[in-house]
Amino acid sequence: GDSVTQMEGPVTLSEEAFLTINCTYTATGYPSLFWYVQYPGEGLQLLLKATKADDKGSNKGFEATYRKETTSFHLEKGSVQVSDSAVYFCALSADANDYKLSFGAGTTVTVRA
Amino acid sequence: DTGVSQNPRHKITKRGQNVTFRCDPISEHNRLYWYRQTLGQGPEFLTYFQNEAQLEKSRLLSDRFSAERPKGSFSTLEIQRTEQGDSAMYLCASSLGLGGDTQYFGPGTRLTVL
Numbered sequence: 001g002d003s004v005t006q007m008e009g010p011v012t013l014s015e016e017a018f019l020t021i022n023c024t025y026t027a028t029g030y031p032s033l034f035w036y037v038q039y040p041g042e043g044l045q046l047l048l049k050a051t052k053a054d055d056k057g058s059n060k061g062f063e064a065t066y067r068k069e070t071t072s073f074h075l076e077k078g079s080v081q082v083s084d085s086a087v088y089f090c091a092l093s094a095d096a097n098d099y100k101l102s103f104g105a106g107t108t109v110t111v112r113a
Numbered sequence: 114d115t116g117v118s119q120n121p122r123h124k125i126t127k128r129g130q131n132v133t134f135r136c137d138p139i140s141e142h143n144r145l146y147w148y149r150q151t152l153g154q155g156p157e158f159l160t161y162f163q164n165e166a167q168l169e170k171s172r173l174l175s176d177r178f179s180a181e182r183p184k185g186s187f188s189t190l191e192i193q194r195t196e197q198g199d200s201a202m203y204l205c206a207s208s209l210g211l212g213g214d215t216q217y218f219g220p221g222t223r224l225t226v227l
Contacts (some may be wrong), residue, residue, distance in 0.1 A: 036218075043117075044156070044204065044218040089155050099144060099208070100169065101216060103155030 002027040004073075006090045006104035014112050015082060021075040021107045023064075023090035031092040033057075033066050033073040034101065038087045047075075047088070080111045117219035119205050125225045126195055133191045134222045138207030145188050146216060147180055148204040149173065156204055162188060163210065195226045 007022040025031060035047040035057070048057030053068035062077045073090060090104040118137045126132050138145050143164055148156035159178070160170045164185035174180075177195075182188040192199055202223050206216040 043220040044206075046215050046217075049215065091155070100146065100158040100161060100171075101148075101156070102158070105153070106155050 002029075002031065002092060002094045002102055004090045004092055004102060004104040006088075007107055008105070010108040010110060012110045012112065013080060016079045017111075019075075019077045019080045019084070019109065021088055021090075021109070023073045023075065023104060025071050025073065025090075025092050027071075027092060027094055029095040031094050033064070034091040034093075035062070035064055035073070035075050036089040036091055036103075038089070038106075040086070044089070080109075082111045082113050085109060085111045117205055117207055117217050119203075119219040119222050121222060122220060123223050123225075125227065127227050128197060129194055131191065131193045132195060132224065133189055134203055134205075134224075136188045136190070136205030136207075136219060138187070138205070139217055140186075141209070142207035142217075143185075143210035144208045144216075145182055146206040146208075147188070147190050148206065150202040150204055150221070151200075159190075192224075195224075197226045200224055200226045 004025045032051040034049045036044045037047045038044050048059040050057040050066035056065045064073050064075045087106045087108050089106045091101045120135045146161040147159040150156040159174050160180050162182040165182050177193045180190045202221040204221045205219045208214045208216045
């Protein structure tokens with residue numbers, strides 16, 4: 001079935017460092033791709049999304065580009081802050097008629113001052 | 114609107130007991146979803162509703178699980194004869210009902226089965 005595989009954590013880095021979290025997907029159709037974030041003590045919230053190939057989602061300095069040729073949706077941020085410490089989940093919905101989300105296992109990111 | 118709410122936030126029960134969770138979605142959202150998340154894993158889809166109709170159920174949803182959304186507003190998830198393996202965070206989400214649209218998640222109900 002449709003699924004996502006994301007980079008295992010935990011990831012620890014210093015403030016202002018560059019962050020990349022890899023995510024690849026397997027899908028038979030044309031999925032929509034998402035990054036969700038879970039800050040400590042809070043619920044899941046959408047960080048960004050892309051609904052078709054070559055789309056770039058961006059929010060709060062994070063970016064991810066939907067690459068059909070490499071079936072990837074890697075998350076990047078050029079300069080992280082302590083407040084970016086969270087668990088990041090890559091997810092997909094298989095196509096426009098399939099509404100459930102399939103999530104990766106999550107990547108825990110800790111940013112040190 | 115304050116977003117998706119779930120009650121209770123925490124539930125501790127003994128094996129064999131029945132439990133029921135409630136989810137109140139964002140008011141104008143037609144779709145409502147239930148997911149389960151175990152420690153160190155991403156959420157796994159359980160079921161979803163379009164208004165009051167339950168349109169899809171995961172194989173994870175055994176016969177001991179039942180979900181309802183009687184008037185197309187709030188939803189309940191009941192687990193009968195709980196087992197220790199049911200211990201998890203149960204998440205509810207809602208969305209407007211368009212393909213690829215954003216799902217907004219509630220804070221979850223953490224179930225511990227002793």
